[in-house]
Amino acid sequence: MNSITESFKSNPIHDLNNIIPLDFKTLNKLPDSHKWTDHPIANSFTVGSVPIINLSDPDAISLIRHACEKWGVFQVTNHGIPLNLLKQVELQTLRLFSLPVDQKLSALRSPDGITGYGQPRISTFFPKLMWSEGFSMMGSPIEHATKLWPHQQDHQANFCNIMEEYQKEMKKESEKIFKLMVESLGGTLDEVEWLKPTMSCKDPQTLLQLNSYPVCTDSDFGCAMGFAPHTDSSFLRVLYQSTTTMALQIFRDNIGWMPVHPISGALVVNVGDLMHILSNGQFNSVLHRVLVNNTHPRVSAAYFYGPPRDVKISPLINLIDHDHPPLFCPVSWKELLDAKAKHFNKGLELFRNDIVTAK
Numbered sequence: 001m002n003s004i005t006e007s008f009k010s011n012p013i014h015d016l017n018n019i020i021p022l023d024f025k026t027l028n029k030l031p032d033s034h035k036w037t038d039h040p041i042a043n044s045f046t047v048g049s050v051p052i053i054n055l056s057d058p059d060a061i062s063l064i065r066h067a068c069e070k071w072g073v074f075q076v077t078n079h080g081i082p083l084n085l086l087k088q089v090e091l092q093t094l095r096l097f098s099l100p101v102d103q104k105l106s107a108l109r110s111p112d113g114i115t116g117y118g119q120p121r122i123s124t125f126f127p128k129l130m131w132s133e134g135f136s137m138m139g140s141p142i143e144h145a146t147k148l149w150p151h152q153q154d155h156q157a158n159f160c161n162i163m164e165e166y167q168k169e170m171k172k173e174s175e176k177i178f179k180l181m182v183e184s185l186g187g188t189l190d191e192v193e194w195l196k197p198t199m200s201c202k203d204p205q206t207l208l209q210l211n212s213y214p215v216c217t218d219s220d221f222g223c224a225m226g227f228a229p230h231t232d233s234s235f236l237r238v239l240y241q242s243t244t245t246m247a248l249q250i251f252r253d254n255i256g257w258m259p260v261h262p263i264s265g266a267l268v269v270n271v272g273d274l275m276h277i278l279s280n281g282q283f284n285s286v287l288h289r290v291l292v293n294n295t296h297p298r299v300s301a302a303y304f305y306g307p308p309r310d311v312k313i314s315p316l317i318n319l320i321d322h323d324h325p326p327l328f329c330p331v332s333w334k335e336l337l338d339a340k341a342k343h344f345n346k347g348l349e350l351f352r353n354d355i356v357t358a359k
Helices: 062-071 083-097 103-104 121-125 142-148 154-182 271-280 334-346 353-358
Strands: 051-056 073-077 117-118 135-139 205-213 224-232 236-243 246-254 256-259 267-271 290-293 300-305
Touching: 051 062, 062 073, 062 154, 083 135, 083 154, 083 205, 083 236, 083 300, 121 224, 121 334, 142 154, 154 205, 154 236, 154 300, 205 224, 224 334, 271 334
Parallel strands: 051 073
Antiparallel strands: 073 267, 117 135, 135 205, 205 300, 224 290, 236 267, 236 300, 246 256, 246 290
């Protein structure tokens, strides 16, 4: 993976505030600003299939550990989230991104904000722009919904009700999967200080990101990039993706890019940077990207689950001994995000104990 991560820039190239969103529906030719043909990571990919885990399987815990160690990603079935709710989230996402550009810009994310409409934040680290758009929320999106549908209160209510219900269900699902991950490492949630039921107990930090990857009629597969290669900073990300097209890919050392095949009703779970730290490097934070094609649009809903932003995360105690020293120094999600905002995927390396000690 070093050859790929070395191609990332250490300093931002674009100013995100000056990137003008495209009206994808009016374009019949791929702009030069979005052509990735000369980029070293816009290449072919290998076939294969990531692990699929039935959460009702009595061996689910051991299967999750194997998937996290060897792949950094897996798909789950029998997760308990109603298929109808998933379809409603997909419908509302399509409705949101089908709005006119000017209407979407009314809910534009502020320069220092977290929620609202906008371009991928990692756009600043790449010489070319991405063929996608996103909308983020934490809790109720009512503030933005009133701007998106100023004269349609029924649309506002439907969008907010479904997104709030989905976040509630995804929080429970993420907590369940997080617990299984910790148990697969031989630990318990009692070791996770901020989850202990005390007066100082803090809630986890979560974010729901809706993504749209429009059809690109002037695109060969790999020419336009929907979402450039990156790792997630959270403990884990739970993704629901539309089944219309295969676009999400993961990178595996010595193998290359592999597709994550859409499975009806399944959820994609991937390991994030903080889980890599918590597992003392046993679980791999997976590099992933999204391509686009010229026949089918794609939408997804990505739910990020992590600790309170100011809580220090370090390897589980049971994973540390004389032969297995902690690989990372304690770091908060906020500190990790700040480092990645400056150094992108190299930000995690700054918290390795060997690097900190060398300083």
